Amino acid sequence: MRVVGTFGAARERRGGITALVPTMGYLHEGHLSLVRIARERADTVMASLFVNPLQFDDPSDLDRYPRDAARDAALLEEAGCDVLFAPQVEEMYPSEPLTRVTLPALAATMEGAHRPGHFDGVATVVAKLFAGLQPDLAVFGRKDAQQFVVVSRMAADLSMPVEVIGGPTLREADGLALSSRNVFLSDAERRAALGISRGLMAAADAVEAGERSAAALEGLVLEEMSRQALDVEYAELADAADTSRLTVLDRPGFLAVAARSGSTRLIDNVWLRPDGSADRGARLGAPSVLYGGGG
């Protein structure tokens, strides 16, 4: 694996079908599964590692975002990555960034409502990565459901010749969605956090059994979460095409939740279809040995 620090050096490493997996580092099995999806589809697999200040509305959240670049590089190489683009802030923002890429209609709800400016930051940095690295495809986790829709729409709207592919959410054996932030959870907070995935699985069960009402589905999640010491921010059924709120599951959608367990903010979701199918993500058979593992 070649590690490069500039857009120009990364572009020179493209060859054949080139896939990009953008990350903010502190990788877990979820990220590595995206690298493996890229490996299957592309001749050259590129990952990026950059903790993007632009998408943190809270500077203390940026400061405490976990980092371990050396381990990340080793894990990426093991997973089949060919090129790691790991720029310094000076390469990403050589002068004050005065340009913003913004999708106000997709960023008004859920994560966008709770993290002002977050999706402008995400859309802007992903536009930079797509424009500057010129990959043929890019793989994002569907765990960040709203982000996946924002990035897909941004690439299409800006006529970028990049196919955006979503990888399934990975879960510990007990259901907890993998997240770099899981490392911050105490044992008690981790137990409480299981209310999130339990609620989402109950909603997926209900869809498979015929339920289509957004209020009923959201209610099932909220009920399960209310049994735990969780500070719930939202539980919403959203349109998979544009993140607008659904009242009935009459088109592809996702049911997304955000909640804090202790001071750690967690998000999770299931993807639901009006034909009664649900994508709950993939459960690891054994506890994750990487960050956020345990169980």
Next chain:
Amino acid sequence: MRVVGTFGAARERRGGITALVPTMGYLHEGHLSLVRIARERADTVMASLFVNPLQFDDPSDLDRYPRDAARDAALLEEAGCDVLFAPQVEEMYPSEPLTRVTLPALAATMEGAHRPGHFDGVATVVAKLFAGLQPDLAVFGRKDAQQFVVVSRMAADLSMPVEVIGGPTLREADGLALSSRNVFLSDAERRAALGISRGLMAAADAVEAGERSAAALEGLVLEEMSRQALDVEYAELADAADTSRLTVLDRPGFLAVAARSGSTRLIDNVWLRPDGSADRGARLGAPSVLYGGGG
């Protein structure tokens, strides 16, 4: 010259160093001079022809924007263009464009203040052209001074590997800057419009003679324009790097004006440097035989 209607077909026509000259058609000598600059610098010269609805704040202005695609194609081929990208609206906006590329700090004054949303539309469509066509360089006229600064900064901020080059303003022998809109001027309106370039030339003379005060330079232009039946919108000395208003010409700048002659809105400018040099554009030796000609 090959005429193509899709981004994909246009990308396939790239070869060696590829230059793009974006236009909204109804070409005059000014546009053709940009194609010639591209021809000197690139192996493959591509032009685009698209009247972008996104950058018109006034629908009636969009409706009456002049069009003559067949003549444009012939002129481009004559000037040395290899590929003409002439998309239908459906190729540019297959679904409602929910993404905007925005540079609020650069778009607040002058054209941006008088045409709300204009530069968001310009930055968005140029980002699409750069992302979708992936040229190595692009040539824009410096007659649209603020647009030139916006587009240059957008490309740099989004890490696009596109060198943005500015071509000089072309003028009729009597000084009138070439514009597709000149065709709308009556003889009397055209005579009045000459006050604009006369004012700018007076300011350029003053800079060459030592004047550095923005108020003095703006005053010279306003004085000359006030002698004509012109409805002046602004006359401002702006920073060439970020379009912020200058009070003193202590760095590279441009003095830009906008005025209506009759109902036709005209813009023009000169580029000025603190060393006392001025770029007034290039005067045609003979009257332009294309649209907006006469004199």
